[in-house]
Amino acid sequence: MNIRNYLKIKNLIPSTVNLLAVSKGFKSQEIKIINDLGQKDFGESKFQEGFQKQEILKDLKEINWHFIGRIQSNKIRKIVQNFKYIHSVDSYETLEKISNASFEEMKHPSIMLQVKLSEDPNKVGFDPKLLIEKWLEIQKFKNVNITGLMTINPKGLSAIENKELFRKCRSLADSLNLPECSMGMSGDWEQAIDSGATWIRLGSIIFGDRIR
Numbered sequence: 001m002n003i004r005n006y007l008k009i010k011n012l013i014p015s016t017v018n019l020l021a022v023s024k025g026f027k028s029q030e031i032k033i034i035n036d037l038g039q040k041d042f043g044e045s046k047f048q049e050g051f052q053k054q055e056i057l058k059d060l061k062e063i064n065w066h067f068i069g070r071i072q073s074n075k076i077r078k079i080v081q082n083f084k085y086i087h088s089v090d091s092y093e094t095l096e097k098i099s100n101a102s103f104e105e106m107k108h109p110s111i112m113l114q115v116k117l118s119e120d121p122n123k124v125g126f127d128p129k130l131l132i133e134k135w136l137e138i139q140k141f142k143n144v145n146i147t148g149l150m151t152i153n154p155k156g157l158s159a160i161e162n163k164e165l166f167r168k169c170r171s172l173a174d175s176l177n178l179p180e181c182s183m184g185m186s187g188d189w190e191q192a193i194d195s196g197a198t199w200i201r202l203g204s205i206i207f208g209d210r211i212r
């Protein structure tokens, strides 16, 4: 745990940028320590792991839980029931299923659509062209509040390359009138902020190295 880094970054970021503390791979006790310092937003990437921590920490009512991982169809209902924000909606079909489950569960999650802006075969997400083509249909889905876009840059890019991709995300969001851009992790958050991020997702720089 690196409380000094947390406080430093918290002080450095502009008021337009929200810090999501990515607690995947870390224990509920560590979430509690950061929460005691005023951190309200926490991100998890696996349903079961996140849900266990939610149960342990259920008395901390002020936490907003964000889902940021790959979304398996058979977990959608549970994700909708337990997460207020979902950053990682990577396809039209997944969005449709989330909308249906949210309607049935009378939930209204805030959604960020993950976009694929590079050729990296390991990355998933909407193709920008397809997103624009489908945009009218996408906006008709019930019980989902689509507030922005999310992207994950490939590792190993230069600062300039990072900014280029982040700016693509920002301008695509602007063209769709979406306020939020969830982009930037421990290695590239400064470039993301320079390029118009409104959510940065920080794990290891705050919590330390994850043990897998």
Ligand SMILES: *Cc1c(COP(=O)(O)O)cnc(C)c1O
Binding pocket: 022, 024, 045, 068, 069, 152, 185, 186, 187, 201, 202, 203, 204, 205
């Ligand atoms: C793990 C993860 C992060 C945080 O990564 P760090 O490099 O540890 O800051 C951010 N976003 C997503 C989607 C992640 O899976």
